[in-house]
Amino acid sequence: MRYLTAGESHGKGLFAIVEGFPAGLEVRAEDIDVHLKRRQMGYGRGGRMKIESDAVEFLSGIRWGKTMGSPITLAVWNRDNKNWPKMMSPHAEEACPDEIFTRPRPGHADLGGCLKRNMQDVRNVLERSSARETAVRVAVGSLSRCLLRHFGVDIQSYVRSIGTLNCALSVESVDLKAINKCADKSIVRFLHTVQDDDARTYIDQMRNEGNTLGGVFEVVITGVVPGIGDYASYGGKLDGRFGQALMGMQAVKGVEVGLGFGAAHAPGSQVHDEIGYDSQNHTFPRQSNRAGGIEGGMSNGMPIVIRAAKKPIPTLYTPLQSVDIRSKEPFAATVERSDVTAVPAASTIAEAICATVLAEAYLEKFGSDSMDETLRNFQGYIEQLQRF
Ligand SMILES: Cc1cc2nc3c(=O)[nH]c(=O)nc-3n(C[C@H](O)[C@H](O)[C@H](O)COP(=O)(O)O)c2cc1C
Numbered sequence: 086m087r088y089l090t091a092g093e094s095h096g097k098g099l100f101a102i103v104e105g106f107p108a109g110l111e112v113r114a115e116d117i118d119v120h121l122k123r124r125q126m127g128y129g130r131g132g133r134m135k136i137e138s139d140a141v142e143f144l145s146g147i148r149w150g151k152t153m154g155s156p157i158t159l160a161v162w163n164r165d166n167k168n169w170p171k172m173m174s175p176h177a178e179e180a181c182p183d184e185i186f187t188r189p190r191p192g193h194a195d196l197g198g199c200l201k202r203n204m205q206d207v208r209n210v211l212e213r214s215s216a217r218e219t220a221v222r223v224a225v226g227s228l229s230r231c232l233l234r235h236f237g238v239d240i241q242s243y244v245r246s247i248g249t250l251n252c253a254l255s256v257e258s259v260d261l262k263a264i265n266k267c268a269d270k271s272i273v274r275f276l277h278t279v280q281d282d283d284a285r286t287y288i289d290q291m292r293n294e295g296n297t298l299g300g301v302f303e304v305v306i307t308g309v310v311p312g313i314g315d316y317a318s319y320g321g322k323l324d325g326r327f328g329q330a331l332m333g334m335q336a337v338k339g340v341e342v343g344l345g346f347g348a349a350h351a352p353g354s355q356v357h358d359e360i361g362y363d364s365q366n367h368t369f370p371r372q373s374n375r376a377g378g379i380e381g382g383m384s385n386g387m388p389i390v391i392r393a394a395k396k397p398i399p400t401l402y403t404p405l406q407s408v409d410i411r412s413k414e415p416f417a418a419t420v421e422r423s424d425v426t427a428v429p430a431a432s433t434i435a436e437a438i439c440a441t442v443l444a445e446a447y448l449e450k451f452g453s454d455s456m457d458e459t460l461r462n463f464q465g466y467i468e469q470l471q472r473f
């Protein structure tokens with residue numbers, strides 16, 4: 086399975102072509118839209134989220150509610166596009182060269198993108214570097230979730246911290262009950278439940294100061310059978326694949342699996358998870374899950390626990406110093422609109438990204454021609470594990 090996304094933040098929409106999904110998988114737009122809606126939630130987002138109301142449209146590959154085995158095209162249309170008729174027009178005669186944007190924001194892709202592609206108009210970069218693109222990545226991830234539920238896989242996430250404000254939930258020993266409880270309410274989950282008022286006050290304070298916030302979120306994946314991923318080649322390693330995919334999310338600056346960086350500071354006896362044997366279920370359970378469910382690049386049957394750090398939003402209402410790329414004069418930019426924080430959204434996006442990585446790895450192992458065949462192969466593997 087592989088996919089490609091296209092589309093600009095203020096263009097007509099965001100699109101993905103997904104290749105390699107088995108035929109016969111039931112998919113409903115509602116299964117995808119629920120996650121698109123979650124991605125738009127969370128206190129601290131800017132005016133754009135009031136304009137958009139994301140929903141998926143299937144443009145190919147799905148007929149009568151089921152995948153056909155052909156490439157699937159997903160579209161998420163931009164409502165805001167109608168407000169940018171000339172600025173986003175593909176036609177040369179509608180160009181407005183006097184209005185080009187030449188003021189790169191520190192922390193965004195603006196300057197690097199212009200230097201790399203020899204462009205003077207920052208808009209050519211920001212339209213694609215924008216995290217608006219994650220809308221369609223969440224759509225792909227939600228499609229992947231439709232597949233993964235046939236294997237009993239469940240993916241949830243929550244926000245651990247925003248700025249210096251810690252989430253009340255403890256995760257040192259993964260508390261799935263708490264996560265489940267938390268996830269029922271979705272994230273706003275954090276903002277509407279755990280420390281609602283504190284978080285809002287803190288975010289409001291940052292907004293008033295013209296500042297922005299990042300944070301840490303955690304994805305917990307349950308129901309993964311042992312042996313997904315591979316130890317034999319660097320490209321097959323499941324932790325490496327999660328890391329690459331998550332670092333591919335805008336503004337993610339760090340990814341940890343299990344104890345992560347903490348594993349470097351403790352002796353081995355406090356890092357590795359002892360192996361037991363459950364003769365009734367023919368499984369090898371662990372009393373702890375410091376590895377975060379992945380050893381040697383493969384799932385080990387324990388919940389997969391991945392944390393990621395998101396940096397603060399680069400566009401500041403109290404702007405940082407920068408230089409106009411045409412005049413080379415210093416300036417402090419004015420900002421029309423921007424998010425103050427988007428950590429809850431990032432948490433939802435991370436779930437989708439992890440779902441896609443896992444769906445790809447499952448299809449590699451169990452085949453991808455038809456759901457019947459894929460599930461038959463999966464069942465065969467379960468029996469093999471039982472006989473082991
Ligand atoms: C959900 C989400 C929303 C974001 N919203 C904004 C925003 O409103 N303004 C902004 O400047 N950056 C925003 N960002 C961050 C930029 O997209 C990101 O910092 C930029 O693409 C540069 O990439 P890098 O941070 O990975 O280096 C957002 C990121 C995410 C994940």
Ligand SMILES: C=C(O[C@@H]1CC(C(=O)O)=C[C@@H](OP(=O)(O)O)[C@H]1O)C(=O)O
Binds near residue numbers: 216220422423424
């Ligand atoms: C549009 C989304 O996020 C956008 C990500 C983003 C950025 O620079 O990354 C900038 C903002 O866009 P705008 O400039 O149109 O206000 C965010 O709203 C979205 O998440 O759907």
